[in-house]
Amino acid sequence: MAIATTNPATGETVREFDSLTQQELEDRIQRSWDAFQGYRDTTVEQRAGWMRAAADILDAETDRLAGLATLEMGKTFVAAKAEVGKCALGCRWYADHSAEHLADHPWEPADAPSNARVFTRYQPLGPVLAIMPWNFPYWQVFRFLCPALMAGNVGLLKHASNVPQVALAISDVLVRAGFPRDVFQTLLIGSEMIEAVVDDDRVRAVTLTGSEPAGRAVGARAGRNVKTSVLELGGSDAFVVMPSADLDATADAAVASRTLNNGQSCINAKRIIVHEQVADEFQRLLVEKMEALTVGDPMDEDTDLGPLSGPQGLEELDRQVRDSVAAGASLLTGGTPLGGKGNFYPASVLADIPKDAPAYYEELFGPVALLFRATDLDEAIAIANDSSFGLGGSAWTQDAGEAERLVDEIETGMMNINKITASTPEVPFGGAKNSGYGRELASFGTLSFVNAKTVWIQ
Ligand code: NDP
Numbered sequence: 001m002a003i004a005t006t007n008p009a010t011g012e013t014v015r016e017f018d019s020l021t022q023q024e025l026e027d028r029i030q031r032s033w034d035a036f037q038g039y040r041d042t043t044v045e046q047r048a049g050w051m052r053a054a055a056d057i058l059d060a061e062t063d064r065l066a067g068l069a070t071l072e073m074g075k076t077f078v079a080a081k082a083e084v085g086k087c088a089l090g091c092r093w094y095a096d097h098s099a100e101h102l103a104d105h106p107w108e109p110a111d112a113p114s115n116a117r118v119f120t121r122y123q124p125l126g127p128v129l130a131i132m133p134w135n136f137p138y139w140q141v142f143r144f145l146c147p148a149l150m151a152g153n154v155g156l157l158k159h160a161s162n163v164p165q166v167a168l169a170i171s172d173v174l175v176r177a178g179f180p181r182d183v184f185q186t187l188l189i190g191s192e193m194i195e196a197v198v199d200d201d202r203v204r205a206v207t208l209t210g211s212e213p214a215g216r217a218v219g220a221r222a223g224r225n226v227k228t229s230v231l232e233l234g235g236s237d238a239f240v241v242m243p244s245a246d247l248d249a250t251a252d253a254a255v256a257s258r259t260l261n262n263g264q265s266c267i268n269a270k271r272i273i274v275h276e277q278v279a280d281e282f283q284r285l286l287v288e289k290m291e292a293l294t295v296g297d298p299m300d301e302d303t304d305l306g307p308l309s310g311p312q313g314l315e316e317l318d319r320q321v322r323d324s325v326a327a328g329a330s331l332l333t334g335g336t337p338l339g340g341k342g343n344f345y346p347a348s349v350l351a352d353i354p355k356d357a358p359a360y361y362e363e364l365f366g367p368v369a370l371l372f373r374a375t376d377l378d379e380a381i382a383i384a385n386d387s388s389f390g391l392g393g394s395a396w397t398q399d400a401g402e403a404e405r406l407v408d409e410i411e412t413g414m415m416n417i418n419k420i421t422a423s424t425p426e427v428p429f430g431g432a433k434n435s436g437y438g439r440e441l442a443s444f445g446t447l448s449f450v451n452a453k454t455v456w457i458q
Contacts, residue, residue: 008074035182047093054177098150120334124152126204235391238384239269250287263367290318390433392421
């Protein structure tokens with residue numbers, strides 16, 4: 001895939017970039033290793049100061065930075081500004097909390113003499129490779145870099161090939177914030193050059209957010225090299241609606257969650273599973289609210305749904321919907337690309353989805369809600385779990401007993417009751433099953449890329 005900025009709203013390629021050569025890549029990895037030798041000895045307070053300065057730059061330059069994201073991957077300008085703001089929040093939160101996450105953790109073994117000091121000390125690993133996707137082009141990167149850099153690691157970013165200007169903007173912000181030279185570098189390379197980076201002894205760990213095939217390839221390579229890896233992959237999150245839910249407000253939440261980021265988030269509510277007692281009314285509300293969304297120019301404040309990020313994503317979604325209808329699914333609204341310039345697809349709803357339809361078992365990365373009916377809570381949980389993915393999920397009920405069962409029995413890394421799934425610095429984030437392993441954010445994020453060294457002194 002060419003490294004280029006192509007406006008998803010018009011299809012126009014506005015800027016192309018050359019990939020690093022092998023020699024330039026080697027030079028960048030060496031610079032990363034050299035930078036680590038000094039950076040590892042900086043204090044958490046120094047790192048926090050640079051992190052706060054980065055937050056100030058993000059706040060001061062929100063419009064410019066957000067405009068790059070909208071230009072490169074089509075999210076609405078309103079959403080892009082919110083994303084940049086969230087990155088500033090993440091920088092400040094880790095600046096305030098990393099010292100507490102990284103403090104020595106004491107242990108009290110029964111056989112230790114009274115003068116013994118036994119504890120875990122958290123030390124940085126070194127250069128960490130971050131392979132990141134285009135869908136939250138700032139936040140996906142900051143949620144890795146804030147904890148990783150606060151722990152004393154240095155970062156190498158291989159961003160998605162369609163967001164090179166965002167990738168370069170991120171390393172530029174960090175340099176201007178005062179982080180020492182080469183502590184965080186953007187590598188403009190295609191995915192075919194990744195194996196050599198994962199294999200390199202100077203690169204100590206790898207994290208990937210993206211599709212399941214990319215995750216399998218990178219995770220396997222990291223395993224072969226006995227290197228720590230964190231994988232945050234796709235999802236097909238369930239959104240369970242029980243009879244006690246406020247149907248109108250819940251339908252608003254379903255639409256907001258399914259269409260977040262033009263329908264291209266790993267944690268969109270993709271499978272909406274409704275108790276049959278309220279299914280007819282909920283379906284009516286869902287279709288009505290999806291049809292009320294405005295599709296159009298992502299720079300326009302009144303737009304709810306911008307274009308998909310690329311023509312391949314549009315073609316793939318179109319194929320998945322057409323093949324699902326051919327397999328017997330019913331299209332309740334939408335279902336056809338809007339045509340003309342740009343990768344626009346309408347808010348759509350599919351129902352009566354048979355098990356052999358792509359919509360049943362694949363991730364749909366676009367604004368298509370999948371509606372299922374369940375006769376009772378048992379069947380709702382069974383449908384929710386009938387997926388190879390297990391990222392997040394949400395359920396809507398006023399019944400505390402139902403909520404407990406949903407939390408205990410749905411096989412995901414995250415479960416929300418009466419709230420849509422979101423990612424926030426203070427709370428761990430990650431999946432189960434084929435949605436990946438490891439956790440980002442909160443103290444789990446800080447401790448993902450450290451050597452937890454056991455120390456016993458007596
Ligand atoms: P990819 O997984 O292909 O891309 C994510 C990142 O991984 C990019 O930086 C990409 O680089 C890189 N990459 C891709 N293949 C490899 C590989 N074999 N080895 C190393 N790095 C690799 O996502 P796409 O953008 O192609 O989207 C495809 C699908 O992935 C979506 O339809 C969706 O289902 C899922 N997805 C899920 C996301 C999530 O948040 N969980 C985010 C994005 C996508 P390059 O761009 O150069 O190919």
